[in-house]
Amino acid sequence: MSSSPQPWNNPKLRAFAIQLAVLFVVGSFVWIVVDNTITNLQRQNIASGFGFLENPAGFGIALTLVEYTEQSSYGRALLIGFLNTLLVAVIGIFIATILGFTLGIARLSSNWLVAKIATVYIEVVRNVPLLLQLFFWYFAVLRALPLPRESLSLLEVAFLNNRGIYVPALLLEGNGLVLGLAAIVGAISAWLITRNAKRKRLETGEIVKGAAFAPLLVFVLPVLAFLIFGMGLKAEVPSLKGFGFKGGWSLIPEFVSLLLALSFYTAAFIAENVRSGILAVSKGQTEAARALGLKPTSVLRLVIIPQALRVIIPPLTSQYLNLTKNSSLAVAIAYPDLVSVFSGTVLNQTGQAVEVIAITMTIYLSLSLFTSLIMNWYNRHMALVER
Amino acid sequence: MSETFVRIKHAPERMPPNAQIGMVRWMRENLFSSWFNAVLTILSTVLLFLTLPPLLDWAVFSAVFSGEDGAACRVDSAGACWAFVEAKFGQFLFGRYPAEERWRVLLTLFLGVAGLAPLLIPSEFPKKWFVAYLLVPFPLLAFVFLSGGLFGLATVETSDWGGLMVTLVVAVTGIAASLPLGVLLALGRQSDMPVVRILCVVFIEFWRGVPLITVLFMSSVMLPLFLPEGMSFDKLLRALIGVALFSSAYMAEVVRGGLAAVPAGQYEAAKALGLTYWQSMGRIVLPQALKTVIPGIVNNFIGLFKDTTLVLIIGLFDLLGIVQSNFTDPTWSSPQTATTGYVFAAFVFWIFCFGMSRYSVYMERRLDAGEQR
CATH class of the missing domain: 1.10.3720.10 (MetI-like)
Known part of the structure; x- marks a missing residue:
C-alpha cells in the first residue's frame, strides 16, 4: 500500500531544484544584460573604464568646499559634489531634528492652539511632494527677491537678494589660540563640575546649586578671554560692488532653498516619529514617576525621554538617510551636489553612463549600508533586556 | 434639652462659578493652564495674526479670478492669479x-474608479471579481484607450x-x-x-x-x-x-x-x-x-x-x-x-x-x- 515518496515530494531535493532554477534564471538575465551592454558600448564607440576620472573637468562649480578649478580632474569634481551633498545633508539634519522634535512635542501639547498649529503644519508639509516645495522655495521665494541693487537689508549689514544671502563675516585678528584654549578649559571645567555635582548628589542627596549651568562655561570663558585680551574681532560687512556684493559671508540661493525644503519636509516626518515614540511610553511610567515625587520636568527628562528615544531613534535614522538621499533633488535647481555634478555634468561630458551611474549609486549605497550597520549595532546595544 | 435643626427645604440652586463653565472653563483648561501655556497661547495668536490675514488676502480678497490674459495679474496689488x-x-x-480625444482618459478613469470603489467600501461585496477585473481586463482596456491605435481609436x-x-x-x-x-x-x-x-x-x-x-x-x-x-x-x-x-x-x-x-x-x-x-x-x-x-x-x-x-x-x-x-x-x-x-x-x-x-x-x-x- 505504501509507496516510496516521489522525489518531488522530498523537501530537500525540491528546495535544491528551486534554487538551481532561480539561480539559472537570474544568472542568464544578468548575462544577457551584460552582453547587450558590452555590444552596445562597442557599437556606439563609448569608452569604458574609470580612466576618465583623471581627465581635466573643464567646468566650474558654484560652491566648492575644497580647492577646485576648471583644470581639476573629474575625480576632483566628484569629491566636490560629494562634499556639497554632505554639507547640505548635515546642516539639514541638524535643523530638521530640532524643528521635528519641537513640532512633535508641540502636537502633544496640552495647549489646544499650539497642538492645532503643529498638526496643521505636519499634515500640510507631509502631504506635498518635496520637489514641489523645493521649486516653491527656489523659484517662487528666493528667485523672486529683488535684484542686488534693490536688496532687502537688515540694518544695512545683512542683505537678501536673488543672488543669495549676504551676512557680515567675523574675522578674527590676532591670537585666536587664546579663545580656543579658553573654550577647552571651559569644557574641561564644566565636565569636572558636573561630575562632582553628580557624585555628591548620589552620595548625599544634596543638589549642588548652579551646577546645572556649568556647560555654559564653554561659551562664557571665551567671551571673558575676548573681553580681557580685547582681541580684534573685525566684522567685514558685504557691500555692493558693480552688479553683486563683495565681502562677507554669502550663501547661494540654491543652497538655501534646498536646505529649507529638505529640513522643513523632513521635520514633519521626524515630528510624527517623536510623537509616536512619546505615546509609546505607557502612562503608568509617568504616573509612577510622579508618585515617586519627581518634578514634571524631571519626569520628562529622566523617565519619558530615555524610553521614548528607544522607539524614536531607529525611524529617526531612516529619516536622516531619506534626507541625505532626497538631497539628490538638488539636480532640479542646479545646486552642485553629487548627482547634479557627477550624474549630470560629468555624465553629459564623458558619456560614460555605466561608470558614472555605478559610482553615484555605490556612494549612496555605501552611505546607507554604513548607517544601517551602525543602527543594527545600536539596536542590539539598546534592546530591552527582558527577564 | 437641645434643639435640633433639620433643614426641610432645599437650598436654592446656584450657578457654578463663571470660571467653571462654558468657554471660560475651556480656555482656562486648554489655553491658560499654566503661565508657560499662557505665553505659548499669546505667541501662537500673534503668529496667526501675522500669517493668516495676508494669506487670506492673497488667496481670496486680492486674487484675480477671471481674465483673458495675465494683464489683471500684473497689477501691483494683485494676489493669486x-x-x-x-x-x-x-x-x-x-x-x-488632443482635446477631442480627452474623453478616452475620462472613460479610463471612470473604468478604474468603478472597479476600485467597491473594494474600498468595507461591506460584503463579492470582492474577488472586482480584483480580477482590476488585475487583467482593466490594464488592457486602459492601455488601449489611452494610447489608441486599435478599434479605430487615433494613436x-x-x-x-x-x-x-x-x-x-x-x-x-x-x-x-x-x-x-x-x-x-x-x-x-x-x-x-x-x-x-x-x-x-x-x-x-x-x-x-x-x-x-x-x-x-x-x-x-x-x-x-x-x-x-x-x-x-x-x-x-x-x-x-x-x-x-x-x-x-x-x-x-x-x-x-x-x-x-x-x-x-x-x-x-x-x-x-x-x-x-x-x-x-x-x-x-x-x-x-x-x-x-x-x-x-x-x-x-x-x-x-x-x-x-x-x-x-x-x-x-x-x-x-x-x-x-x-x-x-x-x-x-x-x-x-x-x-x-x-x-x-x-x-x-x-x-x-x-x-x-x-x-x-x-x-x-x-x-x-x-x-x-
Missing part, C-alpha cells in the same frame, strides 16, 4: 493630449501625455506593481532557501540604498544600453519600470514587518493542518500580516504618489512639470503666476495624499474593531 489656473486647467489635467504618443493624467498613470502602475512584487520579495527574504534569501536581500537593499533620482537616471540612460540592438522602450515605460522596482523594495520591507508580527504559532498551526507553503501564506499568514501593516502600505503609496513628481527631471510632464512649463507662457507671465501655479499643484497633491492617509486611519480603526475592548 487663479485665472491662470482656470485658463490652463485642461492642460494641467491632460497635458498635450496618441506618450510624449503627448501629461499633467495629472501622467501623475496618476505612474502612481497607479507603481502601486499596482509594487504590492505583489513587494509581498514576493518579503516572502523570499524569509525563505529557508539561502539562494532565494540572498538574492532578495541584495535586491531590496540595493533599491532602498539609492535615491530615486539615480534610479530614474539609470532607467533613462542605462536601460537602452541593456537591451538588444534595435529594441527600445518608451520613455514613460522606462520611468514606470524604475518606479515600480524602486517602490517594490520599500513595500517588501513594510510587508516584512507585518510577517514578523504574526506569531510563530500561526505558521506552525498552518503547517500542522497540512497546508502547503502557498496555502498557509495566502490563507493564514499574509491576511494577518498585511492587516497589521496597512498604515505602512498606505504610507508607501503616499510616498510613491509624491515621488512621481521626480519624473519631470527625466523630461516627462507630470502635473508639476506641466504647471511649471506653463510659467514661460508670455501671455500669462506675472509676478504671481509661479506662486499660484505651485499652490494649485500643491493643493491637488495634498488632496490625494491626505485623502489616502485619512482612508488608512479609517480602515485601521475598522479592522481593529475586533481587538478593541
Whole structure:
C-alpha cells in the first residue's frame, strides 16, 4: 500500500531544484544584460573604464568646499559634489531634528492652539511632494527677491537678494589660540563640575546649586578671554560692488532653498516619529514617576525621554538617510551636489553612463549600508533586556 | 434639652462659578493652564495674526479670478492669479493630449474608479471579481484607450501625455506593481532557501540604498544600453519600470514587518493542518500580516504618489512639470503666476495624499474593531 515518496515530494531535493532554477534564471538575465551592454558600448564607440576620472573637468562649480578649478580632474569634481551633498545633508539634519522634535512635542501639547498649529503644519508639509516645495522655495521665494541693487537689508549689514544671502563675516585678528584654549578649559571645567555635582548628589542627596549651568562655561570663558585680551574681532560687512556684493559671508540661493525644503519636509516626518515614540511610553511610567515625587520636568527628562528615544531613534535614522538621499533633488535647481555634478555634468561630458551611474549609486549605497550597520549595532546595544 | 435643626427645604440652586463653565472653563483648561501655556497661547495668536490675514488676502480678497490674459495679474496689488489656473486647467489635467480625444482618459478613469470603489467600501461585496477585473481586463482596456491605435481609436504618443493624467498613470502602475512584487520579495527574504534569501536581500537593499533620482537616471540612460540592438522602450515605460522596482523594495520591507508580527504559532498551526507553503501564506499568514501593516502600505503609496513628481527631471510632464512649463507662457507671465501655479499643484497633491492617509486611519480603526475592548 505504501509507496516510496516521489522525489518531488522530498523537501530537500525540491528546495535544491528551486534554487538551481532561480539561480539559472537570474544568472542568464544578468548575462544577457551584460552582453547587450558590452555590444552596445562597442557599437556606439563609448569608452569604458574609470580612466576618465583623471581627465581635466573643464567646468566650474558654484560652491566648492575644497580647492577646485576648471583644470581639476573629474575625480576632483566628484569629491566636490560629494562634499556639497554632505554639507547640505548635515546642516539639514541638524535643523530638521530640532524643528521635528519641537513640532512633535508641540502636537502633544496640552495647549489646544499650539497642538492645532503643529498638526496643521505636519499634515500640510507631509502631504506635498518635496520637489514641489523645493521649486516653491527656489523659484517662487528666493528667485523672486529683488535684484542686488534693490536688496532687502537688515540694518544695512545683512542683505537678501536673488543672488543669495549676504551676512557680515567675523574675522578674527590676532591670537585666536587664546579663545580656543579658553573654550577647552571651559569644557574641561564644566565636565569636572558636573561630575562632582553628580557624585555628591548620589552620595548625599544634596543638589549642588548652579551646577546645572556649568556647560555654559564653554561659551562664557571665551567671551571673558575676548573681553580681557580685547582681541580684534573685525566684522567685514558685504557691500555692493558693480552688479553683486563683495565681502562677507554669502550663501547661494540654491543652497538655501534646498536646505529649507529638505529640513522643513523632513521635520514633519521626524515630528510624527517623536510623537509616536512619546505615546509609546505607557502612562503608568509617568504616573509612577510622579508618585515617586519627581518634578514634571524631571519626569520628562529622566523617565519619558530615555524610553521614548528607544522607539524614536531607529525611524529617526531612516529619516536622516531619506534626507541625505532626497538631497539628490538638488539636480532640479542646479545646486552642485553629487548627482547634479557627477550624474549630470560629468555624465553629459564623458558619456560614460555605466561608470558614472555605478559610482553615484555605490556612494549612496555605501552611505546607507554604513548607517544601517551602525543602527543594527545600536539596536542590539539598546534592546530591552527582558527577564 | 437641645434643639435640633433639620433643614426641610432645599437650598436654592446656584450657578457654578463663571470660571467653571462654558468657554471660560475651556480656555482656562486648554489655553491658560499654566503661565508657560499662557505665553505659548499669546505667541501662537500673534503668529496667526501675522500669517493668516495676508494669506487670506492673497488667496481670496486680492486674487484675480477671471481674465483673458495675465494683464489683471500684473497689477501691483494683485494676489493669486487663479485665472491662470482656470485658463490652463485642461492642460494641467491632460497635458498635450488632443482635446477631442480627452474623453478616452475620462472613460479610463471612470473604468478604474468603478472597479476600485467597491473594494474600498468595507461591506460584503463579492470582492474577488472586482480584483480580477482590476488585475487583467482593466490594464488592457486602459492601455488601449489611452494610447489608441486599435478599434479605430487615433494613436496618441506618450510624449503627448501629461499633467495629472501622467501623475496618476505612474502612481497607479507603481502601486499596482509594487504590492505583489513587494509581498514576493518579503516572502523570499524569509525563505529557508539561502539562494532565494540572498538574492532578495541584495535586491531590496540595493533599491532602498539609492535615491530615486539615480534610479530614474539609470532607467533613462542605462536601460537602452541593456537591451538588444534595435529594441527600445518608451520613455514613460522606462520611468514606470524604475518606479515600480524602486517602490517594490520599500513595500517588501513594510510587508516584512507585518510577517514578523504574526506569531510563530500561526505558521506552525498552518503547517500542522497540512497546508502547503502557498496555502498557509495566502490563507493564514499574509491576511494577518498585511492587516497589521496597512498604515505602512498606505504610507508607501503616499510616498510613491509624491515621488512621481521626480519624473519631470527625466523630461516627462507630470502635473508639476506641466504647471511649471506653463510659467514661460508670455501671455500669462506675472509676478504671481509661479506662486499660484505651485499652490494649485500643491493643493491637488495634498488632496490625494491626505485623502489616502485619512482612508488608512479609517480602515485601521475598522479592522481593529475586533481587538478593541
